[in-house]
Amino acid sequence: MKFHILSGLVAQVLSVSAGTIIWDGRFNDFTSSADLNKWSWGNQVGPYQYYIHGSSAVSAYVNLSPSYKNPADAGSKQGAKITLDNTAYWNGQNMRRTELIPQTTAAINKGKVYYHFSLMRKDVNAPATTREHQIAFFESHFTELKSGWLSGAPGISDTLLRWCVGGQTKWSVEWEADVWHNVAYEIDFTANTVGFWHSTGSAPLTRKVAPVSASTSSNGADWHVGVLELPRSGYPDSDEDYYWSGVYIETGDITTSVAGPGLAPVDPPASSSVVPVPSSTRAPVSSTTLATSTTKAQSSTTSSAAPVSTTPSGCTASQWSQCDGNNFTGCKSCAAPYTCKYINDWYSQCV
Known part of the structure; x- marks a missing residue:
């Protein structure tokens, strides 16, 4: 009996020991979502940019x-419910989107780091399976989750939740209601690789995909905690809810416990009942260029030592991609026949 208790304690310690949080987005300091309104371009406070x-x-x-x-x-x-409704159009775009971006000067785009979050849906206000959704993505879309029908793919709908690298599916699972999917992106910005950790419910994270090569491009202010939905003609809007928990970024060893660094799980680990879908049964990944979103590099008023980079030479931005804006360092020429349209000082888009 003592042996079993000791073994359990050892296993718990091993699952809890981990690295250091360098950005904490777990909403622990929020009274309500109205606290997000305290942030503005002129008053960059709190853990999130909200625009x-x-x-x-x-x-x-x-x-x-x-x-x-x-x-x-x-x-x-507490957790967050992020919603798309019939007003969730930003800056005149035709894509519905609700997104939060880390407000931090921490080195979340340096060395090896782990981007943690948990995601869940319900049957009420479920994400549409007939449209592509880009979830927890970077500006360059080098890694992200996706759900729904992929733009340009055959068929009408898709019920999978996918992890993608550069638009290519590396892992997928049926996205069932009321199942918490715990995720960590293992990103090595030095080695230009990204790996994928996952579990469900209270089970510890395990590595599902070993690090693969990726164009790990980030200025440290372009990870989107939320969802962007691509438009699709003939499919009317409906309200959609996405539930988020345990959002943080750490460096060092990965925290595999869903509880978070230094904490014991509330529930005993349970094996997942969700089975990844074999690649042979997956719907083809679209080769259509993915729409990108806006970013905002750190303001010169908050950091006088912002890193300097140059715009890639000879590159062109595709339709819906960002093509200009303050501190933007990506492609500033749009592929024909698109032109770069000014939206605001921080964002222009190929249309």
Whole structure:
């Protein structure tokens, strides 16, 4: 009996020991989502930049509650429900989107780091399976989750949740309701690789995909915690809710416990009942160029030592891609027949 107790404690310690949080987005310091309104370009406070959303009040797009978090996530006081509704169009675009971006000067784009979050959906206001959704993505889309029908793919709908690198599916699973998917992107910005860790419920994270080569491009202010939905003619909007928990970035050894660094799981680890879909049965990944989103590099008013980079030579941006803006270092020429349209000082887009 003592042996079993000791073994359990050892296993718990091994699953909890981990690295150091360098950015914490777990909403623990928020009274409500209205706290997101304290951030602005002139008052860059709090853990998140909040500017990619529709025209309604913040509560139309982001809401917080203890009932929205993964019950096994002991490190979070509450989770977030991020919503797309019929007003969730930003800056006149035809893509619905609600996204939060880390507000930090931490080196979240240097060396090897782990981007953690948990994601869940319900049957009520479920994400449409007939449209492509880009979830927890970077500006260059070098890695992201996707759900729904991929733009340009055959068929009408797709029920998978996918992890993609450079637009190519590396892992997928049926996205069932009320199942928490715990994720960590293992990103090595020095080696230009990205790996994938995953579990469900309260089970510890395990590596599902070993690091693969990727164009790990990030200025440290372009990871989007939320969702961008690509438009599709003939399919009307419906409200969609995405539940988030345990959002943080760490360096050092990965935290495999869903509870968070230094904490014991609330529930005993349970094996996942969700089975990844073999690659032979997956729907083809579209070769259509993915729409990108806006970013905002760190303001010169907050950092006088911002890294300097040059625009890639000879490159062109595709339709919907960003093509200019303050501190933007990507492709500034649009592929024919598209032109670079000014949206605001921080963002222009190929249309």
